[in-house]
Amino acid sequence: MHTDRPNDEKEQERLDVHHHVCALILGGELFRAPVDLDHDKARILDLGTGTGIWAIEMAELPPNCHCEINDFESEWEFSKPFDFIHGRNIGGAVRDFPLLFKRAKDNLKDGGWVEFVDFVGEPFSDDGTLAKAPNIAEWIRLIDEASHKSGKRLYIAENLKQWMIDAGFTNVVEEVYKVPFNPWPKDRHLKEIGRYHQVDLEEALDAYSMALFTRYLGWTTQAVHAFLVGVRQELVDRSIHIYSKHIWVYGQKKESD
Secondary structure: OOOOOOOOHHHHHHHHHHHHHHHHHOOOOOOOOOOOOOOOOOOEEEEOOOOOHHHHHHHOOHHHOOOOOOOOOOOOOOOOOEEEEEEEOOOOOOOOHHHHHHHHHHOEEEEEEEEEEEEOOOOEEOOOHHHHOHHHHHHHHHHHHHHHHHOOOOOOHHHHHHHHHHOOOEEEEEEEEEEEOOOOOOOHHHHHHHHHHHHHHHHHHHHHHHHHHHHHOOOOHHHHHHHHHHHHHHHOOOOOOEEEEEEEEEEEOOOOO
16 A cells, blocks of 8 residues: 555654544543444454554454555455454545445445544634644645645545445444644643644654655655744644544444345
């Protein structure tokens, strides 16, 4: 699977931080779908699994977890259907999401569940302080433009629910969670999320920007680094009360399908 994001040790560490952010958002849970899993018998597929931390925690014991290196945009050739299929933050790595949802449905047991998780690209604020973050807003706009040009759009979270419905899933639910960019909130839980999300974002700046900006927007490496200086300054400024939205979407395969 080709991606414009790095996969070195630094990026692996960032992915584990992001996993912690997601766990904080869900109060320690690994998923939101109301699936009843027998961990000794359930077949679970995690797409684009990163460091494997989600899959290992789901398996409860590492021997229950098996990794396969493959391209999930190619034909799926699994011998048995799954009880649960999960994909988190695979925006930017997929050319055809409707086809991916069809393949997921075709490889689920009747009554099985699918769950996809991703973040909304647009930054938000409730007090107008987004106006103090022009570099962050421009960074996000440019990431969207570049990922469009690459053929694998990064910001797809708001389409997940409709794609799931269009693929024929039932009982589709979309849950939206507020995720601060840094520890600006007074609420202790949101402050803790923001503390780790800031680290995640700081590490993601180069990871998400360098290849997209240089390959698809024609920027030089030096220009990217210079631009990101302003983004970092805004990112750590606690007077800027901005947040992103993380979306969990899950649905069920009909018993009769």
